[in-house]
Amino acid sequence: MINETYKSMLGAKSVIRELSEYATKRGNEIGYENVFDFSLGNPSVEVPREFTDEMIRLLETEDTMTLHGYTPSLGNAMYKEAIAKSLNERFGMNYGPEHIFPTTGAAGAISHAVRAVTKPGDRVITFAPFFPEYRPYMEGAGLELLVVPADTSSFQINFDAFEDMLDESVMAVLVNTPNNPSGIAYSTATLERLSSILKEKSAKFGHTIFLLSDEPYREIVFEGADAPYVSKFYDNTLSCYSFSKSLSLPGERIGYVAVNPDCEGADVIVPMCGQISRGTGHNCPPSIIQQAVARVCGMTADLSVYETNMNIIYDTLTDLGFTVVKPGGTFYIMPRALEESSIEFCKKARDYDLIFVPADGFGAPGYFRMAYCIDTEKVERAMVRLRQFVQEVYR
Amino acid sequence: MINETYKSMLGAKSVIRELSEYATKRGNEIGYENVFDFSLGNPSVEVPREFTDEMIRLLETEDTMTLHGYTPSLGNAMYKEAIAKSLNERFGMNYGPEHIFPTTGAAGAISHAVRAVTKPGDRVITFAPFFPEYRPYMEGAGLELLVVPADTSSFQINFDAFEDMLDESVMAVLVNTPNNPSGIAYSTATLERLSSILKEKSAKFGHTIFLLSDEPYREIVFEGADAPYVSKFYDNTLSCYSFSKSLSLPGERIGYVAVNPDCEGADVIVPMCGQISRGTGHNCPPSIIQQAVARVCGMTADLSVYETNMNIIYDTLTDLGFTVVKPGGTFYIMPRALEESSIEFCKKARDYDLIFVPADGFGAPGYFRMAYCIDTEKVERAMVRLRQFVQEVYR
Numbered sequence: 001m002i003n004e005t006y007k008s009m010l011g012a013k014s015v016i017r018e019l020s021e022y023a024t025k026r027g028n029e030i031g032y033e034n035v036f037d038f039s040l041g042n043p044s045v046e047v048p049r050e051f052t053d054e055m056i057r058l059l060e061t062e063d064t065m066t067l068h069g070y071t072p073s074l075g076n077a078m079y080k081e082a083i084a085k086s087l088n089e090r091f092g093m094n095y096g097p098e099h100i101f102p103t104t105g106a107a108g109a110i111s112h113a114v115r116a117v118t119k120p121g122d123r124v125i126t127f128a129p130f131f132p133e134y135r136p137y138m139e140g141a142g143l144e145l146l147v148v149p150a151d152t153s154s155f156q157i158n159f160d161a162f163e164d165m166l167d168e169s170v171m172a173v174l175v176n177t178p179n180n181p182s183g184i185a186y187s188t189a190t191l192e193r194l195s196s197i198l199k200e201k202s203a204k205f206g207h208t209i210f211l212l213s214d215e216p217y218r219e220i221v222f223e224g225a226d227a228p229y230v231s232k233f234y235d236n237t238l239s240c241y242s243f244s245k246s247l248s249l250p251g252e253r254i255g256y257v258a259v260n261p262d263c264e265g266a267d268v269i270v271p272m273c274g275q276i277s278r279g280t281g282h283n284c285p286p287s288i289i290q291q292a293v294a295r296v297c298g299m300t301a302d303l304s305v306y307e308t309n310m311n312i313i314y315d316t317l318t319d320l321g322f323t324v325v326k327p328g329g330t331f332y333i334m335p336r337a338l339e340e341s342s343i344e345f346c347k348k349a350r351d352y353d354l355i356f357v358p359a360d361g362f363g364a365p366g367y368f369r370m371a372y373c374i375d376t377e378k379v380e381r382a383m384v385r386l387r388q389f390v391q392e393v394y395r
Numbered sequence: 396m397i398n399e400t401y402k403s404m405l406g407a408k409s410v411i412r413e414l415s416e417y418a419t420k421r422g423n424e425i426g427y428e429n430v431f432d433f434s435l436g437n438p439s440v441e442v443p444r445e446f447t448d449e450m451i452r453l454l455e456t457e458d459t460m461t462l463h464g465y466t467p468s469l470g471n472a473m474y475k476e477a478i479a480k481s482l483n484e485r486f487g488m489n490y491g492p493e494h495i496f497p498t499t500g501a502a503g504a505i506s507h508a509v510r511a512v513t514k515p516g517d518r519v520i521t522f523a524p525f526f527p528e529y530r531p532y533m534e535g536a537g538l539e540l541l542v543v544p545a546d547t548s549s550f551q552i553n554f555d556a557f558e559d560m561l562d563e564s565v566m567a568v569l570v571n572t573p574n575n576p577s578g579i580a581y582s583t584a585t586l587e588r589l590s591s592i593l594k595e596k597s598a599k600f601g602h603t604i605f606l607l608s609d610e611p612y613r614e615i616v617f618e619g620a621d622a623p624y625v626s627k628f629y630d631n632t633l634s635c636y637s638f639s640k641s642l643s644l645p646g647e648r649i650g651y652v653a654v655n656p657d658c659e660g661a662d663v664i665v666p667m668c669g670q671i672s673r674g675t676g677h678n679c680p681p682s683i684i685q686q687a688v689a690r691v692c693g694m695t696a697d698l699s700v701y702e703t704n705m706n707i708i709y710d711t712l713t714d715l716g717f718t719v720v721k722p723g724g725t726f727y728i729m730p731r732a733l734e735e736s737s738i739e740f741c742k743k744a745r746d747y748d749l750i751f752v753p754a755d756g757f758g759a760p761g762y763f764r765m766a767y768c769i770d771t772e773k774v775e776r777a778m779v780r781l782r783q784f785v786q787e788v789y790r
Binding site: 067071104105115119141207282 | 450531644
């Protein structure tokens with residue numbers, strides 16, 4: 001029989017997708033250039049020319065059977081070496097290729113990492129605001145996701161609530177920094193305190209609490225932000241990465257899990273990921289993309305537009321009296337709505353062709369998310385419209 | 396804690412992989428051209444030039460953000476349309492793009508398809524000989540796999556054993572034709588009888604028994620073989636395909652599920668697959684590969700070498716007195732060993748640098764598999780060696 005669980009999921013439409021579809025429809029009416037669509041987190045900068053050149057070179061010169069043949073089940077050796085080397089140089093780590101497991105993006109990375117360090121029935125903690133897809137990722141692995149309420153003053157971690165919630169049923173903690181949707185990066189102080197609590201509680205409970213660090217926005221960090229490498233603070237860390245944002249390659253599904261060499265089970269976690277793949281339908285990222293990324297690893301697309309946009313938006317928001325914490329990275333910002341219901345606020349904004357996403361689904365009711373991965377020229381026009389909206393509706 | 400289930404899987408080394416590693420090691424000693432390695436099912440023919448040209452054209456002319464951007468979660472529209480059109484023209488089907496779900500190869504296809512039509516705890520039947528990865532695919536979805544013993548006279552279906560095993564706990568049947576490891580294609584008569592049993596038992600049990608058809612070798616069919624399209628015989632069929640073999644692209648992870656338009660739930664199964672992906676770590680195949688394959692869909696690599704090789708091997712085997720059913724397709728053949736234990740037989744063959752795989756793991760003890768996706772010149776030299784081996788050891 002048709003699986004009723006998956007069938008019932010079809011009813012629940014994604015708020016973001018609905019808003020994005022509305023924006024497209026409205027764009028057909030008035031021209032998409034006149035719709036200020038801040039709904040979707042799609043990279044808006046060109047892929048580096050070096051990646052494209054490398055792809056063409058591979059296609060023109062390599063033997064097709066090697067280029068497109070099966071990669072080893074634990075990944076292409078050159079890809080793994082390039083990543084280990086780049087992480088070691090940039091963050092003073094000590095990864096070998098044996099600590100790198102190539103995955104289909106960060107989604108694949110999180111899904112493998114969490115299965116390696118939990119068993120069905122275990123609990124995992126994350127912190128609001130959080131990426132809503134964490135729920136299906138955890139539920140798909142048979143896990144229960146607990147969400148620590150946000151520290152709305154800074155969008156760092158609400159440690160009191162965390163310590164209340166962290167009991168011995170919790171086997172892993174999942175963080176996302178720089179964060180979608182808040183744009184905030186966890187500071188050195190935050191990561192030190194998080195590490196210290198995890199060490200203390202691991203000892204107390206008699207089992208390791210693993211830290212899963214989801215960091216697809218790691219390379220989009222703004223001037224002056226304190227955004228250190230998570231795994232430096234806590235050995236039992238599995239870093240989950242995607243090149244979707246840093247190289248503007250979201251459709252090519254290329255990322256990895258990097259297991260801290262001092263992590264419990266560091267010698268078996270990558271081979272275990274290979275076994276996990278067999279049960280979920282094989283995960284290996286595409287061969288040619290592994291080979292091309294291996295050669296441009298460490299490079300990024302020109303990400304500066306995101307900071308330019310952020311500054312324009314942040315200045316306008318504060319000028320208009322919004323409560324907002326300045327992002328340290330990503331291409332998101334999450335101001336407080338000008339009325340209690342962010343859903344109502346976003347509905348009213350829509351009348352001005354401003355497409356914002358209520359952050360309720362991210363665990364931050366009363367806030368809304370703006371994804372500013374759009375042209376700066378459009379951001380500037382949007383700020384004029386935002387000013388008009390606020391003045392007409394909320395003054 | 397480290398997941399003990401996955402950790403314990405690390406002990407069990409794949410027989411095929413061990414043999415392949417032995418062949419590589421032996422090749423380093425005596426030259427790989429002198430090792431007659433029939434262990435691995437890796438395509439051995441060039442990728443069609445049209446695919447490579449299309450990839451280069453996309454890279455040189457398309458906007459990089461569109462080319463490498465997120466595909467819709469249910470797949471690239473052009474890819475889905477091209478597949479539906481090709482299947483309709485070739486097999487007289489009536490697919491629309493809404494019946495096609497792009498997947499990361501056949502592994503991804505089977506994993507999605509089976510989750511859509513079962514729930515954890517259900518049973519699925521397959522037929523020996525069978526691809527051993529079916530076990531982890533099914534176990535990963537929480538299912539029990541039952542294996543019907545082989546009909547060793549023809550390697551079609553042992554229907555008596557099947558009917559004995561098919562009770563109301565069975566929710567799906569998984570077939571693989573043309574078959575790995577036997578090379579046999581299910582005939583029209585086989586598929587008619589299978590369909591008639593599934594219809595009768597579905598009515599009797601009061602629930603649909605779905606047919607999952609794994610067909611990565613569909614395009615490698617030899618002259619005179621009766622190898623019809625499975626879904627034509629039974630409406631409740633989900634066809635699971637990969638371009639790994641037909642286009643020689645195994646590393647690029649590109650395939651699909653095609654849901655028969657008259658299947659129960661045909662309107663919801665593809666969207667359900669989109670939901671299933673969220674719980675397993677997202678499956679979307681790479682964007683550029685979807686776009687390139689869309690334009691060469693229906694084309695194949697030059698697959699004729701496989702038939703040439705098969706004929707040489709089949710003639711030698713029968714001449715040497717082996718019991719063997721002539722393959723209708725694939726690049727496999729599965730003769731009976733010349734002694735009771737195929738493991739012993741393959742060990743002795745190894746002393747002649749003939750690398751064969753015992754078929755015990757495929758559910759056919761006493762038989763061995765030869766993967767003849769290698770150069771014809773090497774096949775010919777291997778036959779001289781095989782003759783010597785048989786004459787010296789078994790005469």
